[in-house]
Amino acid sequence: MSDNSTEIKQDRVLTDEDWKGKWEARQIGFHEKDVHPLFSEFLDEIINGKTKLNIFFPLCGKAVDMKWLADMGHNIVGVDVAEMGMKEFFEEQNVPYVEETVAEIPGAKVFKSTSGNISLYCCNIYNISDSIVGRFDGIWDRGALVAVNPCDRKRYANLLLSLQNKDSRHLAVVLEYNPNVITGPPFYVPESEIEELFGSTCNFKLLKKIDAITDRQRQWGLDYYYEKIYLITPKS
Numbered sequence: 001m002s003d004n005s006t007e008i009k010q011d012r013v014l015t016d017e018d019w020k021g022k023w024e025a026r027q028i029g030f031h032e033k034d035v036h037p038l039f040s041e042f043l044d045e046i047i048n049g050k051t052k053l054n055i056f057f058p059l060c061g062k063a064v065d066m067k068w069l070a071d072m073g074h075n076i077v078g079v080d081v082a083e084m085g086m087k088e089f090f091e092e093q094n095v096p097y098v099e100e101t102v103a104e105i106p107g108a109k110v111f112k113s114t115s116g117n118i119s120l121y122c123c124n125i126y127n128i129s130d131s132i133v134g135r136f137d138g139i140w141d142r143g144a145l146v147a148v149n150p151c152d153r154k155r156y157a158n159l160l161l162s163l164q165n166k167d168s169r170h171l172a173v174v175l176e177y178n179p180n181v182i183t184g185p186p187f188y189v190p191e192s193e194i195e196e197l198f199g200s201t202c203n204f205k206l207l208k209k210i211d212a213i214t215d216r217q218r219q220w221g222l223d224y225y226y227e228k229i230y231l232i233t234p235k236s
């Protein structure tokens with residue numbers, strides 16, 4: 001397999017409408033009903049005994065991890081283009097919420113828990129900036145870097161870097177599979193890409209690699225499928 005063939009197979013571009021269509025068609029096989037096991041295993045890499053941290057969930061979907069962390073007293077900000085996922089999050093988690101407009105982003109909405117510690121912005125992530133959502137102590141990226149259009153990865157990584165406090169800690173789950181078999185998403189993200197995106201300003205460390213293949217991936221034609229979790233921290 002050459003790197004070149006990888007690029008050719010993995011050059012798909014999805015629009016906001018494509019993602020909203022997936023939610024409407026219930027093509028949300030990425031959603032997990034339980035807290036992600038790698039998140040619970042490595043949570044302390046972000047939290048480390050601290051309280052009331054600001055944690056960012058890029059491309060959040062309706063990840064139950066957000067409620068889990070909010071219940072520990074942290075402040076959660078998520079961003080996703082699909083309003084359907086946000087409403088389902090609050091309804092399924094039994095969290096009362098209000099809906100507001102976002103003055104800085106025409107057409108965007110923010111769904112806020114009435115308790116105030118979960119704010120989910122409904123818009124394209126590239127409309128977000130630190131002047132709107134502030135800066136974060138931690139980032140949980142599962143299903144995000146692997147969902148971003150490969151041509152937008154640099155923009156996405158730079159955005160995350162611009163939203164981080166100087167001692168922020170970022171956990172990212174990426175996937176390793178044969179990119180000649182499927183186009184994605186989820187897209188294959190090799191370690192060379194983590195280096196390319198974050199290496200000039202951050203240290204990164206592979207914390208764990210797990211065999212994550214299930215019948216879902218076998219039906220796609222894959223015969224291996226690994227989840228890898230990286231800790232990415234700013235160089236001091």
Ligand SMILES: C[S@@+](CC[C@H](N)C(=O)[O-])C[C@H]1O[C@@H](n2cnc3c(N)ncnc32)[C@H](O)[C@@H]1O
Pocket residue numbers: 019020030031032058059060061062063079080081082085123124125126142143144147148
């Ligand atoms: C693979 S899903 C993962 C959702 C969630 N992180 C999880 O683990 O369940 C990717 C999500 O990103 C959203 N999305 C894709 N591109 C986006 C963009 N440019 N801006 C905001 N949301 C986007 C989709 O609507 C979808 O909910």
